[in-house]
Amino acid sequence: MDEDFDKEFQSAIEAGQSNLRAKALLNNWCKHAEVSRFGGIGMIEASTGLPIGHSGVQCKFSKSNTSHCWLLEDSIYDFYQNNCKNCDKRIPVNFPNILEIITPREKEIEERQRQIDNEIEQRKIRQEERKEERALLRFELSHEESFVLDLLDTLDQDEVKYDDPRLEELANLAPEIFTENIITHLLNSIFTEQLPYSIHAARALLKAALEPNEKLRVALFLLKSSQEGQLIVDVILSNQDRLVGDEFSRVLHRFTSMAVEDHPSIHFGYGKEREINVKPIRQLAELRKEDIESEIDHLIKDNNPHKKQAAVKILLALENDTFFLKYSRSVISTLLRRHRLLPEERKESTVLYYFRKCALQLFKKLPQHTDTLIQEYLADNNDIVRNEAASIYHKVLNSRYLEKSDIGEAHKIAFNRLLWMALNHPEDSMSDAIQFFRYCNEDFQQLAADKFSDLIGAATILSQKYEDLSAKKLIDVPENFYEKLDQQNKKKSVYSLQGFLIKWAALAAKSRGIEGLNEFLTFYRTIPSTQDDMRGNMITHISELLTGIESLQIVLADWYSALMDESALVRARAVEAWANVPYKLIQNFPHLFFEAFSILLMDQYVIVHKAAARILRRRSFPEDKRYLIKDKLLNLILIYAQSGEDGDFLVDCIDVYETLCLSLEEIEGQWGEILSNILLKLEGDALYKATDQLSARFRRAPNFLKVVFKSIQSEYTRGISIDRCLSIILQTSKNELNNGVQEIKNALTSLKPFSSENFIEALVYITVLHKSGKYSEACAHTEELLLSVPVEDRNKQWRLQIELILTALKVEESIHGDRQFSELLEQWHNLLLELEKEHEERTKLSNFSPSIFFKS
Structure with a gap:
């Protein structure tokens, strides 16, 4: 959880x-x-x-x-x-x-507005005072120097852009007018209070003839104001020996922020991420390495999580092996024991985000050392420790940007650790260890090849764990529902993991060619006949070893044997292996294989014939071999239709049968009608599946519309979605609609009284009723729909839309009845204008809550 x-x-x-x-x-x-x-x-x-x-x-x-x-x-x-x-x-x-809600908010907003108004008023007063001060200063300046004050008068406005370039451009074009008087005035204005033009003045001064101390002060001011230009960095680095105490700390953390990516949530929904610049902090580290080390020492030992985060960000920015080695234990211990050391941090906090990034970098840089540290803390046997450790190993193997040439020691260690972590806790299906093995990645086939014996060995151990979970308790204690469900989930997780590991082993064997294939099969032949789960899992992946005709010839004997095995589970898994056969090799399969496969469609065990039928939905038979399965599939359909059991599988059989064994003419003829009548007897989820998953060709089958109308009126379908049914109804031909007029009327009747929830559905039925030629009845139902909508302001748009549809229906009815319809056309035009007017009015209505802008 x-x-x-x-x-x-x-x-x-x-x-x-x-x-x-x-x-x-x-x-x-x-x-x-x-x-x-x-x-x-x-x-x-x-x-x-x-x-x-x-x-x-x-x-x-x-x-x-x-x-x-x-x-x-x-x-x-x-x-x-x-x-x-x-x-x-x-x-x-x-x-x-609700005045209990409204009154406090309105008072708070009024108070906030008064504060804003007061701030604006005070700001304008100060702007006027500064303008007067500049006016007095003009008497002490030359005509050229006064150009700067003219520009300051313009920039001293709230509306000025933060990146306005004019003052900086003036400093570039006429540096001589930035005299001592001007510099003194600008320096005073920068450091006394925050002004609209403070940033502009500081950028201009940075290019003026300032004393080193003053230039450093200006650069620090700009850096503190989130300005990160190269000139600012150069000035700070050239005067780095003057940085002491808090000044050095601020520079270090700003340079760190420039070198480290932000937490992903910061950029969610906004523009592109900022560019990363690692040069400033790397250059600072060359000059002040001891001071940086002292700062990291101070921060990482602090109990404040955000100070610890600052230390970790410095480590990430520097990527220095010496620092990584020194602080590795602090980083790993804090992350893996975060439930004790960072108890207030939630799973996705920014603090944990940077600790995880640092742990990942540690593992990549110092794999053996970091792995040793992780294993020490795993001795705690705590779920959080284990999950964090697995996450580190998993991220090392994250192959989104991985190339085969990049696989090194860190990847080998991580692969091995994840394998045994998965084996030790196979019931935890959502763990990072099991999630890694869930997806077989060819980028790691060499790692898999090196660990082939371990993969197969781990899969074999899981067989025993599965049997232990399946064994009955010595003391017969009645299980409740939740205990039984938990037991089933654990068994499923163990069995699934075994399949994942064997799939990796198959990938490893395939990478080694015929030698690997023979090793895989040799091990398969040594598995005791009592271990059906292991044999079934291995035979399922046998087709993934196929690379050409030679490999096909090698596996066929074992595959034949599995198809005829005495174990129903093994036979079912052997059938499932057909899904992964390369298309280019299908034509090279012998006729005997297809005969053996088709026989399993008549197997007495449900698990076998179901697997055989369902796998044909994923990988079909060659056309010239389909005669082998036609009668057998039809027999399955008739048996399951007669028994009335497992309608879900019956739908699968019909899907395969109509796709592989029937032509479009047969579907539109008698065979389509027979199958539709069988589907018409289904209920619940099977009925929903029939309308949701059967191929588009089957929609043209006679009487299938009746199946759709039965489905759309069932509680099961309505509890999920009726969209697919509505789509089928709208696409049905006029001829088929004529045969289903009674079903349309029944569906409309079942919706009454009409409501806003079934408005679209009612319109669909009215549309197809009209399409079938029942014009008068369609108009009558539309008028009834209109009367069901209350005459209220909020429903005006809704009523106009219905009236528009009703008028259009009456126009078409008049055309077919050879009657005059000019008045109806005029009415339709007027309704359209009124509807457009209503649309325009509604677009002016706000859909945003004031709480978005005013926080309570």
């Missing part, structure tokens, strides 16, 4: 309690106010009964609904500001009401 779950759970509970109170206040405020929900009901809400989730407010007298917010009080404040504040339709209910 997520280690941050408790905090998130408590946060959700608090939000639900707040929403419950806000809902009660809203109900007391006005009789017309309603709460609307966005999204479904989560597990916490279902178990507590608290309203947890995004909620909004609506009212029949308002065209605009509020934005849906996590806290209902934010939505209430938004709706009040946009709709309730001056409303004359309000009917009060009781006290207390």
Whole structure:
């Protein structure tokens, strides 16, 4: 379980309690106010009964609904500001009401606005005072020097851009006018208070004839103001011996920030990341290495997590092996024991982010040393320690940018550690160790080849662990549902991991050619016949060893044997191996193989014939061999249709049969009708699967529309999605719609009384009813739909859309009835204009909550 779950759970509970109170206040405020929900009901809400989730407010007298917010009080404040504040339709209910939410916020906003107004007023007063000071100074300056003051008068405005270049350009073009008087004035203005032109003045002064101390002060001011130009860096480095105490620390941390990437969340939703510049801090380290070391010592020993983070960022920026070696234990111990040393840091905090990056760099630079440290702390046998360690190893092997030539000692160590971590905890399916082996990456085939024996050995050990989990307890203690589910999940995780490791072993064998293939098969032949799971897992991956005709000839004997094995599990896994056969080799398979395969479609064991049928959905038979499976697939369809069991598998069989064994003409003819009638008997998830997954060709089968209408009216389909059913209905031919008119009418009847939730669905039925030629009935249902929409301001757009559709239907009905329709066309045109006007009005309505801009 997520280690941050408790905090998130408590946060959700608090939000639900707040929403419950806000809902009660809203109900007391006005009789017309309603709460609307966005999204479904989560597990916490279902178990507590608290309203947890995004909620909004609506009212029949308002065209605009509020934005849906996590806290209902934010939505209430938004709706009040946009709709309730001056409303004359309000009917009060009781006290207390939403004024308990509104009043404190409005007071806070008013106070904040007063502060802003006061700040603006004081700023304007100071601007006027500075303008007067510059006016007096002009009497002491020459005509040329006064040009600088003229520009300062222009720049001393709130609206000036932070990168305005004019003052700096003037310093470049006429450095002689930046005399001692001007320099003194600018220096005073920079260091006394923050002015609109402070940054511009500092950049200009940096190019003027300043004393070294003054130039350093200016450069430090710019660096502190997030200016990182090369001239600033050069000035600081050339005067680095003058930096002491806090000045040195500030420079060090600014240079560090320039050299280290930001936490990813900082740039989420914004522009591109800033460029990384490591030169300044590397140059500073050459001159002040001892001071930097002293700073790291001080920071990393501090109990403040953010100071520890600062130390780690310096290490990342320097990438110095000596520093890495010295502080490796501090970094690894803090990260792996973060539950004790950093207890307040959540799993995705910035502090942990930089510690993890540093640990990764340590492992890459000093693999043996870092691995030794990690193994020491794994002795704690703590889940957090193990997960963090696995994460380090996993990230080393992250191959997003990895090239084969980059594989070195760190990757070998990490691969080996992850293998045995996965083996020691095979039931933890979400661990980084198991997640790495889940995806077989060819970039690591040499690592796999070197560890072939270990991979196979680990897979063999997992067989025993699987048997231990399957063994019955000596003491017969009744299991409850959750214990049984946990046991099943553990068994599934162990079995899956065994398959992952064998897949890696197959990759290793394949990389070594025929020699590796023979070694893989030799081991397979030595597995005892009682270990069905291990034999089945190995035979499943036998097709992944195929590289050419020679390799095919070598594996065929064992494959034949597995297809006819006495174990049903092995036969099923042997069938599944067909999915990974290279397409180019299929034509080289002997006829005997396809005969053996087709026989398994009639196997008495469910696990076998299901595997054989379903694998044909992933890798089909050659056309000239499909006659071997046609009758057998049809037999499966008839057996499962007659038994009424496992409708899900029945759909799979029909899918394979119509795809591989029937022509389009047969689907559109009698065979399509027979299969549709079989599907019509399905219920629940099988019925949903029939409409969701059967190929596009099958939609043209007679009576399939009836299957779709049965599915769309089932509770199971409606609980998931009816979109695919609606799409099929709209694409159905007119001829098939004529045969399904009664189903269309029944579907429309089942929707009554019409509501906003089924508005689109009702329009689809009306559309296809009209398409089938039932014009009068389509118009009647549309009028009924219009009457079901309340005549309220918020529904005006909705009603106009329905009226527009109704008028269009009447026009077409008149055309087919050879009647006049000019008045209807004029009505349609007027409705269109009115709808466009309504659209324009709605675009002016805000959908953003004031809480986005004013924090409470």
